[in-house]
Amino acid sequence: MKTRDMNRDWIATARTLSQAMPYMRRYTGAVVVIKLGGHAMGSDEGMEIFARDVVLMQMVGIHPVIVHGGGPQINRLLDKLEIKSEFRNGKRVTDAATMDVVEMVLSGSVNSTIVQAIARQGGKAIGVSGKDAGLIECTQTDPDLGFVGTPSKVDPTILHDMFASNTIPVIAPIGTGENGETYNINGDTAAGAIAAALKADRLLLLTDVSGVKNAAGEVVTELTPEQIRSLTAEGVIAGGMIPKTETALMAIEGGVRAAVILDGRAPNACLLELFTEHGAGSIIRAGDLPPIARD
Numbered sequence: 175m176k177t178r179d180m181n182r183d184w185i186a187t188a189r190t191l192s193q194a195m196p197y198m199r200r201y202t203g204a205v206v207v208i209k210l211g212g213h214a215m216g217s218d219e220g221m222e223i224f225a226r227d228v229v230l231m232q233m234v235g236i237h238p239v240i241v242h243g244g245g246p247q248i249n250r251l252l253d254k255l256e257i258k259s260e261f262r263n264g265k266r267v268t269d270a271a272t273m274d275v276v277e278m279v280l281s282g283s284v285n286s287t288i289v290q291a292i293a294r295q296g297g298k299a300i301g302v303s304g305k306d307a308g309l310i311e312c313t314q315t316d317p318d319l320g321f322v323g324t325p326s327k328v329d330p331t332i333l334h335d336m337f338a339s340n341t342i343p344v345i346a347p348i349g350t351g352e353n354g355e356t357y358n359i360n361g362d363t364a365a366g367a368i369a370a371a372l373k374a375d376r377l378l379l380l381t382d383v384s385g386v387k388n389a390a391g392e393v394v395t396e397l398t399p400e401q402i403r404s405l406t407a408e409g410v411i412a413g414g415m416i417p418k419t420e421t422a423l424m425a426i427e428g429g430v431r432a433a434v435i436l437d438g439r440a441p442n443a444c445l446l447e448l449f450t451e452h453g454a455g456s457i458i459r460a461g462d463l464p465p466i467a468r469d
Contacts, residue, residue, distance in 0.1 A: 197449040202235035204375035205337075206448070207430075209365035209421075210242045210288070211381045211438060220439065225291035227444050228342060232297060236448075237337045240299075241345045241368060243361035244284040251275050265417075268321040268358045276358045277303075280346040288344045300336060303346040304364060305356065307332040310349035312357040323349045323357025325364065328371035366421035370428025377425045378447060379418050380438025385456035386411065386419065397458045399423050422458045432459035 208228070215221055231238050248266075252259050252275055260267040268276060285301040292299040304310030304325075309332055312323025336343045347364035349357045362379060369377040385393040386402070389410050394401075402419050405411045411419055415435075422433035436443050436455025446454040 193450075198234040201231075201375065201448060203237070204235075205237045205239065205369075205372045206231065206376045206378060206444075207239045207241060207365055207369035207372065207374045208378045208444060209362055209380060210240055211245075211361065211379075215242075215284075215287075215438075220441070221287070221291045222294070223441050224438070224444070225288070225297070226295045227442055228292060229295045229297035231444065231448070232340070232342060239333060239343050239345065239368065239372065239374075240288060241347060241361060241365035242280070242284055242288055243347070244280050247284055248276055248279045251279055262319065265315070265319055265322055265360060266358065267319050270321065273321040273356060273358060277346075277348055277356060280348060285344055285346045292342060292344070297342055298340060299342040299344050301344045301346070302332065304349040304359065308350075309333075309345070310347075310359065310364065310367065312349035312351050312359065314351065314355075314357070321355065321357050323351065323359050325349060325359060325367035328367050330368070330371045333368075333372065360417060362417050362421040363424075366425040366428075366430075366433075369425045369430045369433075373429040374425075375431045376448070377422065377430050377433040378444055379421065379433065379435045380443060381414075381418065381435060382437065382439060383415070383435075384437045384440075385435050386415065386458075394456055395453070397456055399426060399458065399460055402458060419458070426458065426460055432457055434458070 228238050228240065249259065252272065255275065257271055257275065259272060281303045289299045289301045302309065308329045310325050311327040313326045315322045315324045333343050345368065347359040347361045349359050351357055366377060386397060388394050402423060406416065406419065418435050422435065425433050434447055434455050434457045436447055443454055
C-alpha cells in the first residue's frame with residue numbers, strides 16, 4: 175500500500191513537471207523582478223522555500239532580480255533604539271537617525287539573510303543597494319518626508335553584468351541623491367523602476383495579501399490599468415494597496431509586460447504564477463487579456 179501511494183505521488187509530481195514545461199520554455203531568457211516584502215519573508219522555512227524557487231527559476235533560464243523590503247525589521251530596531259517612527263500616506267518619515275537604521279537593516283541583515291538563503295539552495299547571489307555602481311539615483315520625494323527618495327534614473331549595467339555571470343541580484347531599496355545624499359525608497363517603487371529599466375517580462379509584488387480585491391472582498395485575478403484606476407477612484411483600492419497598484423501601472427507604462435500582486439506567504443507563490451495555467455494573485459497589464467493562460 176505504501177509503495178502504491180508513493181508511486182501515485184511521483185506520478186503526480188511528474189505530471190506537474192510535464193504541465194509546467196511549456197511555461198518554463200516560454201520564460202527562458204526572461205527577466206523577472208520580484209519584490210519581496212518584509213511581511214512576506216515570514217518564517218525561516220518560508221525563506222528557504224522562496225530561495226529554492228528562485229534558484230529553480232534561474233536553472234530553467236530566467237533572470238530573477240530580487241528587490242526586498244524590511245519594514246517589520248526596521249520597526250523592531252527603531253523600537254529597540256527608542257527612535258520614534260511616523261508614516262504619511264504609507265511612506266515612512268525618514269530623518270537622519272532613521273535613515274541610518276534603515277540602511278543598516280536593509281543593506282545589512284535583511285539583504286544578507288536573502289543572499290545566504292539562496293546560497294544554501296545552491297544558487298549564487300550578490301547583495302547590492304541602489305547606491306552601488308550608480309544603480310538608482312533619486313530626487314527627494316517630499317521635504318516633509320525627509321530622506322525619502324523617488325527614483326529619477328536607474329542604470330541597470332551592474333545587473334546585466336550579474337546576469338552574464340549567472341548571479342542573482344538582491345537589491346536593497348536605497349538610492350543616492352545628486353549631492354551624494356542617501357535616500358530611503360519605497361520597496362515597491364524601487365522594484366517597479368528597476369523592472370522598467372530592465373524591460374522585465376514580469377514584476378512580481380509579493381505581499382501579505384492574496385491580491386487586488388473588488389468591492390465584495392473577492393480577489394480579481396485579471397485587471398487592466400483602466401480597471402485599477404476605476405477601483406482606486408471608487409475607494410475600493412485603498413491604503414497599502416495603492417502604492418502597489420501605482421507601482422504596477424508605472425512599470426507597465428515603462429515597458430514591463432505584466433505586473434502581478436500576490437501573497438508571498440503562500441508556498442511556491444512565484445512558481446505557481448509563472449509555471450501554471452491560472453497563475454496566482456492579480457495580474458495587471460494593458461490590452462485584452464487571454465481567457466485562460468496567463469501568457
